[in-house]
């Protein structure tokens with residue numbers, strides 16, 4: 250199928266700024282679904298609030314656009330009711346890890362089968378450039394006019410420690426890898442987290458003098474490296490890309506079905 | 517005829533029995549006194565019939581999870597008390613906006629804040645009405661004994677489906693924890709409303725937010741044969757966000773009118789000795805038990821006292837209250853807060869000066885002696 254078969258043309262033009270990384274994520278996600286050959290009718294996308302969360306409206310899946318930070322618990326209600334459906338949950342960095350941080354670690358801990366995609370632009374795009382839990386020490390934001398003294402989460406370590414059974418990272422620059430890890434995440438049975446470094450030229454870029462969208466993407470190439478690369482050994486500050494965790498653990502909905510069997514037998 | 521099953525249960529268990537009777541098949545919650553028995557009982561009962569129970573990380577998540585589960589076609593419920601009810605408000609507003617049937621039980625305890633966890637209060641009446649932000653309408657029901665807890669819980673599920681809306685069951689600590697007889701209604705004895713489903717076929721454009729002529733919106737199970745969008749933003753008939761003033765205005769009116777225009781069909785109440793009553797007590801929940809005691813006692817002594825027990829608190833049954841109180845010389849609202857229903861009664865009747873408050877706000881159940889003493893004060897007799 251062509252890209253256009255996956256989008257809702259009625260909903261276009263999209264609301265993202267020119268050069269926004271979120272559009273690249275949309276593209277990569279569609280490619281992943283297409284390459285996996287999943288029927289559109291078997292995909293539920295649940296999102297929260299933010300520029301990133303608007304992605305759900307553009308896609309011709311079953312789409313639920315919810316409230317800020319709470320996409321994962323809405324998705325939990327759907328997945329438990331219809332375990333056979335594929336749940337995709339795109340979230341902003343603030344959405345997933347500030348207001349939604351608690352839901353994020355608990356969904357990971359339960360190992361409920363869904364794919365969480367953190368579209369990390371290190372800023373609150375939708376509300377106009379305030380710092381997020383991923384902005385990083387020393388950055389600038391509209392609410393950090395002197396400098397940001399908040400330290401960031403490492404999404405990969407956090408997700409792994411919380412119990413996610415598939416954890417990967419890529420960037421909007423590495424489209425091929427981005428598509429590939431999303432494919433693996435969707436296929437994985439259990440809670441999967443994919444962090445995608447995305448650019449917000451309008452706020453993060455402008456505030457932190459990172460230049461145009463193209464400059465920001467070039468930078469993603471420069472500051473990242475494949476997991477375990479030689480470059481990483483030489484320069485520990487590089488951010489690793491690839492699949493960090495991929496393991497089997499009992500999945501929540503399958504386990505609950507066993508509970509139902511036991512309850513029905515009366516033990 | 518079959519022998520009826522009789523149980524001796526807590527109010528919280530009566531609520532569970534009724535929810536299961538009504539077809540509950542998904543519950544998400546977070547423990548909080550005095551509602552916890554509802555979650556505990558359902559964790560055992562739901563999977564026995566293939567239903568699902570989940571203990572979420574907080575009440576926000578619980579509310580969100582039941583909304584997701586309801587969309588896919590389930591009958592859903594959560595249960596909490598004051599602090600948890602506060603946390604649920606944003607998602608509750610989402611269910612109002614996206615028109616998703618669900619039942620929220622609030623077994624009231626003393627507040628504000630952590631307040632008085634193990635003691636009774638009726639302080640959340642106004643929160644039930646206006647807890648979530650923005651103009652909206654909401655249905656809130658209550659009951660004063662376990663048989664009524666059962667039937668009103670079934671009503672709550674029925675109304676949630678009929679009006680595609682969250683319905684709040686506002687019980688209180690005394691009702692939740694007290695043990696009492698419950699005669700289990702047989703299958704078919706109480707009518708059940710099932711979800712109105714669309715007849716639009718697979719492959720045909722389905723408009724999730726296009727009301728029928730009668731104002732109702734047939735649903736298509738989310739994740740089923742139609743793909744559509746659901747959002748908490750103002751939206752058009754496809755469920756797509758819109759800020760077109762005509763759409764915003766139309767949707768807000770629809771959300772309010774579908775409930776406010778049915779105020780009389782939503783109204784549930786009981787009346788005792790009202791025909792010739794010169795003094796009328798108005799009460800609800802556990803305080804109505806004490807009020808009824810006073811009324812029966814006084815009637816036996818020939819006094820013309822009556823009780824109007826409200827079971828629907830929102831939309832407030834103003835017409836019914838006005839009509840019933842027309843000929844009364846004195847109306848006394850008996851409740852365990854600082855006058856939340858009192859305000860409504862004053863606004864409803866022709867002569868607000870004849871309306872008085874008999875209350876307790878100290879975590880102790882208002883008893884018949886309290887009511888009698890307050891009545892003497894109101895009548896200028898001294899205690």
Ligand SMILES: Cc1ncc(C[n+]2csc(CCOP(=O)(O)OP(=O)(O)O)c2C)c(N)n1
Nearest residue numbers: 298299300301317341342343344373374375
């Ligand atoms: C409860 C609540 N608090 C605050 C907001 C305002 N708000 C909307 S989006 C957002 C942050 C968006 O940032 P992020 O999640 O990183 O997504 P992005 O826009 O950067 O893609 C905030 C604070 C809200 N909608 N709801």
Ligand code: SF4
Nearest residue numbers: 265266269300374449
């Ligand atoms: S503000 Fe930033 S995140 Fe939002 S659309 Fe514009 S570039 Fe993208």
Ligand SMILES: [Mg+2]
Nearest residue numbers: 341342372374
């Ligand atoms: Mg962001």
